[in-house]
Amino acid sequence: QFHLSTLYENGQGVTKDIQKAIYWNIKAAENGNIEAQYQLGYRFLRGMGVEADINLAKRWITSAAAKKHPDANTLLKQLSLPPGKTTN
Numbered sequence: 001q002f003h004l005s006t007l008y009e010n011g012q013g014v015t016k017d018i019q020k021a022i023y024w025n026i027k028a029a030e031n032g033n034i035e036a037q038y039q040l041g042y043r044f045l046r047g048m049g050v051e052a053d054i055n056l057a058k059r060w061i062t063s064a065a066a067k068k069h070p071d072a073n074t075l076l077k078q079l080s081l082p083p084g085k086t087t088n
Contacts, residue, residue: 009021034072037060037072
């Protein structure tokens, strides 16, 4: 499912279709794919093809972090910093 979402995202072998990419990304995330969870959280964080939603972003990024996604914990830490602060 996640692989299919990336094919639609990039238009590889299929016509590029962001809505289909998001559909398959959601399906993969709901089925426990940690990369899909992280990507979906990032998509909601940045409003990429979806309306930005910090709560949904945190939900999916937290799910990925719980499964040890390598970038999810870093992103969660950044989301919890006061505005204007960085981890550096």
